[in-house]
Amino acid sequence: MEDRVGGGGGSFVAVRRISHGLDRSNTCNTTSAEVAAGSAAWLGKGLSCVCVQGREGDSRPSFDLSPAQEDCLQRLQNRLDVAYDSSITEHQLALRALWKAAFPEEELHGLISEQWKEMGWQGKDPSTDFRGGGFISLENLLFFARNFPKSFQDLLRKREGVRSMWEYPFAVAGVNITFMLIQMLDLEAVKPRSFVGATFLKFLSENELAFDLLYCITFKLMDHQWLSMRASYMDFNAVMKSTRRQLERELLQEDVSRLDDIPSYGLLSR
Template identity: 30%
Template sequence: MVTGKTKLERILIWKTNSRGRITAELEKLIDEGELPVMPKFWEAGQEDKLAIDIINKCCSKVDNEQFSEMKDVLKRSLSQIRGYRELRDHVERMCKERYDRENEIHEKRLLKLWELLMPMENLEARMTNQWQKIGFQAKKKIFFSNYKLKISFGHDPATDFRGMGILSLEQLIFLAQYDVAHAQSILSHSNHPLYGFPMAVTGINLTALVRQLLQVNALKMHFYNTISGTPTIDNFHHVFCQVFKLFCAFWTRRKPEVVYFNKIKDDFETQLMVHLNSEEANLDKLDIRSFE
């Protein structure tokens, strides 16, 4: 159907409940080079001027009210696109920062995790088997789908952070500090005598999962649908919390032994991807009933 409007204009005036789809379509135009005045990279604060320049260059003449509406839509989408790219870089920097026992800040953060999860029990020492109570340093080897994470005899949880660096510690702290009820529920399920799992090590593995999802752009639709502007590291930590809650429910329903962790995690990831690939992707609205 010929409307006399450019592709960009049709996207900007599109009436849909899926905000994420609008941003995804605009991002496709940018990636395909269909917006000649659009730079490959831009900074925060430039979106307003960019939106005005793009609409003036690439759209037919519109009245002031419609121009303002189109500008707001484009400005929001540009902020989302830039923010997602910056978030990927931020997450990678955190992942590459190794846990350092000589770093006082790292050590304090690790002790903070214990205090949040075990407020009624003091650590007897920095090196202690007590860490096993929250899922560190279990006495088995567990093999995960993307890399092997060896859990050996010992008393120092710092060794478990080698795969995901400081990122995994910060995500566990975020869960324990800002989603207290679910953190305690997960900890309780993890200590089930038959169907338990090492909470901290599982969390580290789920950090690896959400980091991978971010890098392959599988979290774009979730963020584009739920965050009006630039997603932050806290928004990413929130994704981790949602995924951990869903995984715990998925695991509990299956009632497996820990030796089947790899199989259960793969099944969970497969079904999670189905939802993330949806135009309406929104982890905040997803619950275990959405899984088979």
């Protein structure tokens, strides 16, 4: 089911991802072109890859995980399965913390308030926008605000570059980025089904906050693409597709051995 978020002439799409059970099927979605592009970069990155022949003759990778890597992936998947619940104290506190990080000088009047629109939520209740990304999308935003406060504030307040008259709403864009990364990395599968997903799992096994860090990189990259494309509200989906393609290319570069080797990591400021 899709939740379409946004208004005023454009649309942001966040597919409802939270379910009662993760998809553990082994169907591979990697194209033969990606295998060709990624195989050289994959030498020595810590996962064994066996390319199997598909029914239509295309080679598709299957990655075997170590027990430690399986454990890291399972812990991240457990986070993905947590829906935002406004009745849970931990979730309420996280939402209040996000407001405090975004607007430290402005008192929040309540978890349901017109003030939330200042951050780029659709309405006065942010919980309705978390349906597409779950609680982890709130965790991602909070991680961004706490670890890269300058970049977070620059994006929130649209401080950099020549901006469009019709800008993307910051918070809703953040939820969409969480969802996009989950899909791009195929995180609901039992093991990686693409070189991009396997590369990320290598990083995750070395840093349990790799997903949160990649989120920050992606958000900054998305805004960079937005400015480069001179985009406006209706162009958001095109910008997201461009961002995903660029991020995949950077993750598969041969000299990338950790997330801060990614060229777009340099866009972030603390």
